[in-house]
Amino acid sequence: MYNKIDLREVPAERLKEISLDLVNIDAQAPEFEPNRQFYFMAKARDYVKRKSAELGRPMTFFTQTFGCQMNARDSEKLLGILEKIGYQETTDEHADFVLYNTCTVRENANLRVYGRLGYLNTMKKKNPHMMIALCGCMMQEPEVVEKIKKSYRFVDIIFGTHNIFKLAELLCMRFEEKKMVVDIWKDTDRIVEDLPTERKYSFKSGVNIMFGCNNFCSYCIVPYVRGRERSRKPEDIIAEIKRLVADGVVEVMLLGQNVNSYGKNLEQPVTFAELLRQVNEIPGLERIRFMTSHPKDLSDDLIEAMRDCDKVCRHLHLPLQSGSSQILKVMNRRYTKEQYLELVEKIRKAVPDIALTTDIIVGFPGETEEDFEETMDVVRRVRYDSAFTFIYSKRTGTPAAKMENQVPEDVVKARFDRLLAEVQKISSEVCGRDVHTVQKVLVEELDDHVEGYVTGRMSNNTVVHFPGNADLIGKIVDVYLEESKGFYYMGKQA
Ligand code: 5AD
Ligand code: SF4
Numbered sequence: 179m180y181n182k183i184d185l186r187e188v189p190a191e192r193l194k195e196i197s198l199d200l201v202n203i204d205a206q207a208p209e210f211e212p213n214r215q216f217y218f219m220a221k222a223r224d225y226v227k228r229k230s231a232e233l234g235r236p237m238t239f240f241t242q243t244f245g246c247q248m249n250a251r252d253s254e255k256l257l258g259i260l261e262k263i264g265y266q267e268t269t270d271e272h273a274d275f276v277l278y279n280t281c282t283v284r285e286n287a288n289l290r291v292y293g294r295l296g297y298l299n300t301m302k303k304k305n306p307h308m309m310i311a312l313c314g315c316m317m318q319e320p321e322v323v324e325k326i327k328k329s330y331r332f333v334d335i336i337f338g339t340h341n342i343f344k345l346a347e348l349l350c351m352r353f354e355e356k357k358m359v360v361d362i363w364k365d366t367d368r369i370v371e372d373l374p375t376e377r378k379y380s381f382k383s384g385v386n387i388m389f390g391c392n393n394f395c396s397y398c399i400v401p402y403v404r405g406r407e408r409s410r411k412p413e414d415i416i417a418e419i420k421r422l423v424a425d426g427v428v429e430v431m432l433l434g435q436n437v438n439s440y441g442k443n444l445e446q447p448v449t450f451a452e453l454l455r456q457v458n459e460i461p462g463l464e465r466i467r468f469m470t471s472h473p474k475d476l477s478d479d480l481i482e483a484m485r486d487c488d489k490v491c492r493h494l495h496l497p498l499q500s501g502s503s504q505i506l507k508v509m510n511r512r513y514t515k516e517q518y519l520e521l522v523e524k525i526r527k528a529v530p531d532i533a534l535t536t537d538i539i540v541g542f543p544g545e546t547e548e549d550f551e552e553t554m555d556v557v558r559r560v561r562y563d564s565a566f567t568f569i570y571s572k573r574t575g576t577p578a579a580k581m582e583n584q585v586p587e588d589v590v591k592a593r594f595d596r597l598l599a600e601v602q603k604i605s606s607e608v609c610g611r612d613v614h615t616v617q618k619v620l621v622e623e624l625d626d627h628v629e630g631y632v633t634g635r636m637s638n639n640t641v642v643h644f645p646g647n648a649d650l651i652g653k654i655v656d657v658y659l660e661e662s663k664g665f666y667y668m669g670k671q672a
Contacts, residue, residue, distance in 0.1 A: 252313075288316055388434035451477060622634050
């Protein structure tokens with residue numbers, strides 16, 4: 179028998195090459211990351227292997243992600259860990275390990291999770307090997323964790339947004355302790371690099387550039403559940419993107435709650451504009467997207483970088499939230515209606531073909547009919563390609579939740595419907611502007627609706643369907659846009 183590998187002695191960059199079956203899990207766990215997690219992945223893998231032999235079938239997992247792109251990226255990391263451990267993915271909750279990565283930005287996201295938990299309870303009664311884990315933003319709320327501990331005692335593992343890298347370690351604890359494992363960190367200043375990830379798409383990937391948010395918009399729970407802003411070092415980001423490109427990725431989405439304040443807290447500060455310029459130089463990379471920009475931090479330098487960098491896509495998501503300067507003030511957004519409109523003008527001047535999209539909240543406390551009309555006015559002036567519209571949702575712990583002048587539900591609903599109708603009307607007029615031209619389209623998947631067709635996206639994020647087969651997936655092709663259907667095009671390869 180040859181010696182097994184002691185992970186305390188392996189350099190971090192070599193970890194991914196090592197077969198976990200060769201790791202000495204009888205040695206002590208390394209104290210430092212990411213080695214410690216690779217050790218626990220090996221250990222959990224051993225548990226899973228034994229369980230699988232006992233049952234005479236592979237152990238399976240299912241993950242469901244709620245919420246934003248950040249959560250989607252986190253789930254890819256969780257999936258990477260689960261696959262290393264030896265679980266096989268399945269398509270529904272008939273699985274041995276079910277993980278929900280939750281969102282809490284609006285109340286109905288929470289309600290959906292509680293609803294699903296009731297269903298999981300009945301499944302678990304039928305499969306005693308089943309383990310249920312919950313993570314993500316909702317778990318960062320102490321009341322939620324209390325409620326689960328009290329009323330959903332069949333849940334096995336609860337962790338938060340700051341320690342997703344620890345999944346393997348928590349899983350081992352659960353295998354060993356046979357009781358609910360709860361590990362929530364209030365905040366963190368650490369970023370663990372070099373863990374495995376499993377990408378959903380082979381040709382595009384999200385890349386975290388920063389975590390957390392310092393803005394404290396008065397309605398928003400994100401700063402409480404995602405902690406303070408922490409930026410990754412540019413060299414780590416560039417190295418990750420280069421690895422992704424070597425692995426076939428042509429499009430990256432740089433992710434952060436507020437990418438425009440990227441780099442401020444680094445030892446050697448770097449601006450987001452500088453980072454974009456560096457990423458633009460990476461050979462083999464074709465497209466760069468980013469999300470989300472806060473209007474108050476969008477610098478002239480960034481506008482210039484967007485204009486100059488050929489790989490940066492012609493799309494900017496610029497959340498408005500409200501068109502009323504008065505409401506924006508109470509929201510703590512730190513810009514006025516006029517400043518927002520000036521910014522839009524500046525961007526359009528520098529990058530005339532840019533598509534603008536936004537987020538809007540209807541029914542923030544104190545919103546009057548006049549305030550709402552200001553929002554409609556901005557929508558009509560900017561003419562967004564698309565807008566995500568949300569009904570204000572009261573989040574416990576945020577300043578807005580304590581405001582007394584909450585708007586009655588029927589008034590909010592009526593405004594919401596008016597806004598949605600306006601947004602959709604404008605969007606269907608705007609999106610068709612490139613009809614009868616040839617555009618570069620990144621093919622993403624086979625068309626769900628029409629056989630023999632594929633679906634892709636233009637640089638400005640508009641969807642295009644055209645005849646093609648699976649060989650085109652992940653390729654950027656020239657497509658003639660024959661017909662605009664309002665929100666998307668039908669085309670043919672040029
Ligand atoms: N109610 C409604 N919408 C909200 N958002 C954030 N918090 C709330 C809330 N309490 C919206 C904002 C943000 C998007 C991600 O979610 O528009 O930009
Ligand atoms: Fe929430 Fe505002 Fe931070 Fe966006 S910028 S995550 S809306 S606090």
